[in-house]
């Protein structure tokens with residue numbers, strides 16, 4: 050997992066951007082990100098200073114407005130900067146696109162317990178690197194279904210994206226043999242009394258290219274029972290959880306893009322967790338029934354002080370149990386069975 054490699058525009062390219070690529074500047078030459086932010090913020094609000102690559106000597110300074118970046122570039126490019134140890138900074142506009150990076154960095158937890166969401170668990174290194182290779186080889190040997198931005202495979206029952214449900218009359222057969230060891234390991238998870246009884250019978254494999262995420266959603270209550278496992282392979286991502294106080298989510302018919310942009314909804318609690326490859330996440334109880342989960346559509350995730358580039362793909366194995374009767378959960382405001 051490497052640091053982000055942000056590009057810089059060629060010198061002939063004068064197209065402005067709120068992001069500056071600044072070379073000869075960074076912790077490797079004795080300049081902390083805080084010190085860099087303090088100097089650049091004389092030109093306007095700085096949203097963040099990020100490593101441009103893993104040299105430690107090139108950073109991206111991200112301003113809230115293009116005009117601030119322009120003023121900083123004009124004043125500082127190529128001149129020794131007395132407040133940054135007299136170093137001459139080489140500055141260009143960054144070709145980093147605003148939409149390809151988290152536009153706001155907020156705390157990303159590495160452990161599920163830090164989020165304080167009931168029923169959310171994360172186990173790191175749930176599979177070994179060798180098992181990961183074998184699982185990826187097994188699914189790459191089987192046919193994919195192409196959606197608009199990602200590829201999927203369904204086992205046990207097909208998930209229908211139009212209805213966000215499954216047709217329980219159409220059983221595709223048991224889960225494939227390459228899942229046996231994983232299913233056995235899930236049923237022996239010591240922290241979970243109820244996992245031992247559950248017979249997971251539906252698997253959706255998702256393959257996400259870099260920059261592709263998943264719109265905020267709660268898995269349909271009437272479609273699946275209360276334990277949802279998601280194994281992450283091949284690459285990392287961030288998963289965000291959103292709880293809308295008062296139960297009110299945006300009205301039906303609001304496009305997913307608008308939902309994703311509704312970050313400033315006054316009654317939303319947002320929490321974020323880093324999912325490394327080979328980890329498995331469990332959504333149960335409140336995490337499964339009442340929190341929306343969401344994978345931002347970013348090529349680069351800001352995880353606290355690091356910029357982490359999404360790998361060439363992330364593959365997730367989501368394991369669930371198809372529900373045969375109505376859901377009787379304690380969250381009727383989110384429950385399609387109780388409406």
Ligand SMILES: O=C(O)CCC(=O)C(=O)O
Pocket residue numbers: 253255263268279280342365367
């Ligand atoms: O990719 C993941 O980890 C989550 C997938 C998911 O939320 C879903 O298929 O409903």
Ligand SMILES: [Fe+2]
Pocket residue numbers: 266267268342
């Ligand atoms: Fe989901």
